Amino acid sequence: MKKGRWGEYLFIYPAVIFMLLLIGYPLIYNIILSFQDVDLNSLATGDKHFVWFDNYKALADQDGFGISVWNTIVYTLGSVVFQVVIGFLLALFFSMKFKLASFLRGVVMISWLIPLTITALLYKFMMGSGEGIFNQMLMGIGFIDDPIQWLSNPDIALWSVIIANIWVGIPFNMLLLSTGLSNLPEDVYESASLDGANWFQKLFKITIPLLRPVLLVVLMLGFIYTFKVFDLVFVMTGGGPINSTEVLSTIAYRLSFNEFQFSLGAAAANILFIILLFVSVIYLFMINKDEEA
Amino acid sequence: MKRISGLLLAIVSLVVVLSACSGGTSITDDEQSGGEGEATEGSKDVTIWFHYTGKQQEEFLSLIDEYNESQDQYEVEGEYVPFADVKKQLSVGVAGGTLPDMALMDVVDNAAFAEQGVLEDITSKVEEWGEIDNFYEGPVESATYDGKYYGLPVGSNALGLFYNEDLLKEAGIEEPPTTWDELKEDAKALTNDDTKGFAVSAVKSEEGAFQFYPFLRSAGADYDSLDSEGAVEAMTLLTDMIEEGSMGSDVVNATQDDLARQFAAGKLAMMVNGPWNIERLKEESPDMNFSISQIPKDEQFASVLGGENLTIIKGGNVDGAFDFLTWFLEPDRHETFTYETGVFPARKDVLENSDHWTEDPYLNGFVPIMDGAVPRGPSPQWPEISESIQIAIQESLTGTKSPEEALDKAAESVSETVDE
Numbered sequence: 001m002k003k004g005r006w007g008e009y010l011f012i013y014p015a016v017i018f019m020l021l022l023i024g025y026p027l028i029y030n031i032i033l034s035f036q037d038v039d040l041n042s043l044a045t046g047d048k049h050f051v052w053f054d055n056y057k058a059l060a061d062q063d064g065f066g067i068s069v070w071n072t073i074v075y076t077l078g079s080v081v082f083q084v085v086i087g088f089l090l091a092l093f094f095s096m097k098f099k100l101a102s103f104l105r106g107v108v109m110i111s112w113l114i115p116l117t118i119t120a121l122l123y124k125f126m127m128g129s130g131e132g133i134f135n136q137m138l139m140g141i142g143f144i145d146d147p148i149q150w151l152s153n154p155d156i157a158l159w160s161v162i163i164a165n166i167w168v169g170i171p172f173n174m175l176l177l178s179t180g181l182s183n184l185p186e187d188v189y190e191s192a193s194l195d196g197a198n199w200f201q202k203l204f205k206i207t208i209p210l211l212r213p214v215l216l217v218v219l220m221l222g223f224i225y226t227f228k229v230f231d232l233v234f235v236m237t238g239g240g241p242i243n244s245t246e247v248l249s250t251i252a253y254r255l256s257f258n259e260f261q262f263s264l265g266a267a268a269a270n271i272l273f274i275i276l277l278f279v280s281v282i283y284l285f286m287i288n289k290d291e292e293a
Numbered sequence: 294m295k296r297i298s299g300l301l302l303a304i305v306s307l308v309v310v311l312s313a314c315s316g317g318t319s320i321t322d323d324e325q326s327g328g329e330g331e332a333t334e335g336s337k338d339v340t341i342w343f344h345y346t347g348k349q350q351e352e353f354l355s356l357i358d359e360y361n362e363s364q365d366q367y368e369v370e371g372e373y374v375p376f377a378d379v380k381k382q383l384s385v386g387v388a389g390g391t392l393p394d395m396a397l398m399d400v401v402d403n404a405a406f407a408e409q410g411v412l413e414d415i416t417s418k419v420e421e422w423g424e425i426d427n428f429y430e431g432p433v434e435s436a437t438y439d440g441k442y443y444g445l446p447v448g449s450n451a452l453g454l455f456y457n458e459d460l461l462k463e464a465g466i467e468e469p470p471t472t473w474d475e476l477k478e479d480a481k482a483l484t485n486d487d488t489k490g491f492a493v494s495a496v497k498s499e500e501g502a503f504q505f506y507p508f509l510r511s512a513g514a515d516y517d518s519l520d521s522e523g524a525v526e527a528m529t530l531l532t533d534m535i536e537e538g539s540m541g542s543d544v545v546n547a548t549q550d551d552l553a554r555q556f557a558a559g560k561l562a563m564m565v566n567g568p569w570n571i572e573r574l575k576e577e578s579p580d581m582n583f584s585i586s587q588i589p590k591d592e593q594f595a596s597v598l599g600g601e602n603l604t605i606i607k608g609g610n611v612d613g614a615f616d617f618l619t620w621f622l623e624p625d626r627h628e629t630f631t632y633e634t635g636v637f638p639a640r641k642d643v644l645e646n647s648d649h650w651t652e653d654p655y656l657n658g659f660v661p662i663m664d665g666a667v668p669r670g671p672s673p674q675w676p677e678i679s680e681s682i683q684i685a686i687q688e689s690l691t692g693t694k695s696p697e698e699a700l701d702k703a704a705e706s707v708s709e710t711v712d713e
Contacts, residue, residue: 039409040383040384040387040406040409040410040411041408041409041410043384043387043388044387044409044410044411044607045410063684063706124546128543129541129542129543130489130541130543130560131555131558131560149542149543151543151546152542152543152544152545152546152691153542153691154687154691154693157546237497237546238496238497238498239497240496240497240545240546240683240687241497241545241546241687241690241691242497242684242687242688242691242693243684254680256384257380257381257384258380258676258680259676259677259680260380260384260405260409260676262384
């Protein structure tokens, strides 16, 4: 960028103003809100005095907050790891150019097209402990003797929601990785074949290193997308049983709109935001480095 | 250079945003005071936010039209807000100064909104009106806070015991259970591979607390005595039934709608549910014979009150809103509206002078129940109290804690909440 070309910045101002209004304003408003003491009463009277970090301290003492942070992390890592691995395997599978490959790939996309609320209701139904199809099938093949309490056992419920989310996320991962795979140069594989490399060697020495940028994008997007989960958890368990599936977004929603503690809710949402911001910065940093390289 | 100009851009942006922020707040304040000023001038328009759906919505909107045609002084307009969004919309409305003049709300939320200063105190108007003694005590209590009226009940419901007559007959049970011991015994006899004997909804939402309340009150306990012997007995009853297998352990994740679905499919012999599910059961399983009786008791029969109150928003068109409210609650109109939509009237004189409810084979089961139905709380901190109860129910029913431990903890957090 040369000096003295400020005129050029005029062209990006529409986009900047747009972002400031629609993204910047709510973000900053939320941060300010989390430092004030605001409920319905003070919203009406306008008496919003600052209490600074009191809300964050109160939040830390809140029953179920600690576990919700932990749950969010487990939920995200558990979902993303399985989504990427299974998505990658499917992408490899469909990259073998057999008949119907593209048709079947389209069919797999269906689970991604269904509205998340519907998926949540379906899984809630399928994971019912008595009549649910999961238990019926597992008991039918003799894999288990007693029905699994998918959503009503506090030790299992989070993993049940993760299973539903893995199912939802696989197609998205598969699609991105498929695109990445189809862009890989063929000649590298050809010369590797000539040198006598086997399938696994090609996979670990060629495919995965070459796919690194795509894999990074997929991991980061998956992380960001999963970390702010709301609808799936809210519909499937409502955060229960007890607090076993409570995540940051559901606790923020409950505090704000159920208990009218807007400032506490804003504080919870900000913690979610700060973690995501941190991850996004790492992501941007890595993208930059890749582009420079 | 790239860095520096980027930084400059960021700083400029931040300043713009911050000034936009403070500007926004003052605009809000202006709008709000402006709105209030306007309203006191004897304005004509009355907007109502309501969450009625289906048949109730049709009836309500046609009544609004009828009211508008009957007089020239006020013009009422109904705006639909989905039930799940009512509290959110009202909060946003307070923040943005865009509130209606009236809002329909769940009975359990009325006290909280009154305490938060959103609702108009209509005590003097209600006293002048002089009809309040014709209403049931429970519903009226739900609309009061600190001894003052902040709304009027417009429709009520309660929870009762739904039982599948065919399944009871098959199991050789002639009469539905009336005591907790009978309930335990019958539920066990009704349970087999396909069917569970009994269920309540113990989901982690207001529904869970709602369903537990009749048991709590039947044992002589209340939300402020969760560590009492009665409360522990109530919790032990439900926990035992799960341990014995006559109630499915997934009730901790089952909403009242889920229960109705299982009941309609014949997977559930008895359940606790409300009159709003009667029509649906008749539709989904026309061949099933079911009936409704009192929820089995410990010390006395008890039930919990649900329903809606119409409230008037502070600073709105209070005169117009109250005029519509009293018109809407005139006995004949109230009778038609509540009966046509399958709920119970909030007015005693309506229920006593009408045979709609007593002659309906299903609704008549609720007539004695309505007599003993009490509101939850009422307390402005109900959402927090309710959450403590919900957690205790889930801890006990999943076996994470014993009924005593779970309730002791809940009692402690309730007393903290109330003392705040």
